[in-house]
Amino acid sequence: MSQNEKQAGVKEEKEGKRPKAVALLSGGLDSNLAIRMMLDQGVDVEAVAIKTPFCDFDCGKGCGHRVKEVADELGVKLKTVYFGEEYLRMLKNPRHGYGSGMNPCIDCRQMMYGAAKEHMEKTGADFIITGEVLFQRPMSQNNRALHIIESETGLEGKVLRPLSAKHLPPTDAERDGLIKRENMGDIRGRSRKGQLALARRFGVHEPPNAAGGCLLTDPAFSKRVEDLMAHVKDIPSINDIELLKVGRHFRLSKEAKLVVGRNKDENEIVRALAEDGKDAVLEAKDHVGPTCILRGTYDDGAIAKAASIVLRYSDAPKDARSEVTVTANGASKSIEAEPADSSWVDSLRI
Known part of the structure; x- marks a missing residue:
């Protein structure tokens, strides 16, 4: 069977079935817009929100504390996944190293993708969507890092990034005709002009400022984490981490x-x-x-x-x-x- 015949078969199988996606939702503007773009194309979306010891919905830093409010506003189901001890073990010795601070961005994203993948398989979803923007973050949002994360989590072709899709290779969802590539975004870099224009289009009033980011990117906080990791025999406790704050x-x-x-x-x-x-x-x-x-x-x-x-x-x-x-x-x-x-x-x- 030729590749064209395979794609035609997949498309025929999907006919009459509403495409379904699992979104990684942070509560910030980017993931909010990514979900809106999918809903606009008739995709059924469920969201997964990740909590770690360094980014909690209730910490008041960044945008995470708005995630439940955003999910309700978008009308999507929300599943919360908490990484505790397993996250601290990864942080102790991340396979792909740290960024400018103690931020293990690539390894962290892999854990998040893994949680989204598990929910995708459980719910029978077709693909995963994220609010990532190409070259917005230097360590985890470049072509090489995105490829590594997808490859090592077994999600090649399954992760759609609507905001930057036109700058990235087509995903399975695009090739199978589940979504229209021409309706995807071409945003890249650190400027928020593209996101703000989309926000106006979707009627998002008072869009949040850029997220404050994970605590692990904060230089002063990173020094505390580094000191703690250097003085514990195994991994720190959650209590140790809370005390760092x-x-x-x-x-x-x-x-x-x-x-x-x-x-x-x-x-x-x-x-x-x-x-x-x-x-x-x-x-x-x-x-x-x-x-x-x-x-x-x-x-x-x-x-x-x-x-x-x-x-x-x-x-x-x-x-x-x-x-x-x-x-x-x-x-x-x-x-x-x-x-x-x-x-x-x-x-x-x-």
Whole structure:
């Protein structure tokens, strides 16, 4: 049977059946528009949203926290997939390395594609759609990276990127006549002019700004992740990751780290994340100041260092000794310390 006959057979088999796709939905403008373009062509769309320890719908950073709202607005079913321990294992040693920070973009996208593929097979969908734009992101949205991701997830020809489709090879959905290639987009690069024009066409009022991105692309946050990965025997816990998101962090030794809350809200989070039998919680006894966690293996010397840093960030007088309350293993005690010198504190900061 010739290739043309095969394609004709596929097309005949599809006749009378509405094409179905699984979309990777982030909640940002690009994936929103990609889905609208498919709905406009009569494609039945279900969405998969990915949560990781570094990009949560409820974190308020980027666009992920809008994903449920966007799915409802588009009228598409939404499945949420959470990557926890498996994501941290990948992050420890990503096969394709990191980007500018601790962002393992190619390996991360492969995990997302894998989740979309599983849902595609489960629901009998024909293909996957994403809001990726060619050359928008340097590590994961170039021709080479896109080919690697598709090839290694067994999805060659099955991933349609409507916004940039005219700059990419035809997919199975296009060759089989499920969608019209001439109606696809030709957007590329980092400019958002093309997306904003599409948003106006689809009546998207007040389109969101460009997403803030994954926390792993943030230079300061990446340093904390790198430090944590270098000082854990296996992989960090989810609690460890949540603690990275708040406070000031100080490496006191290979075994011990101090986290210092920066305001009332962070103090409450720090206290909530403290683990019995694992952490010491320190606070200035008689002065307003931060709530702090000393995590790891620590001795009296490390506690003394931590106490001096606690006083450095409190309202305690900087020219006198003050008391610090130390709570660990269900017991509390008070120790005296002098506020630490600022230059020494800065040298320990992660």
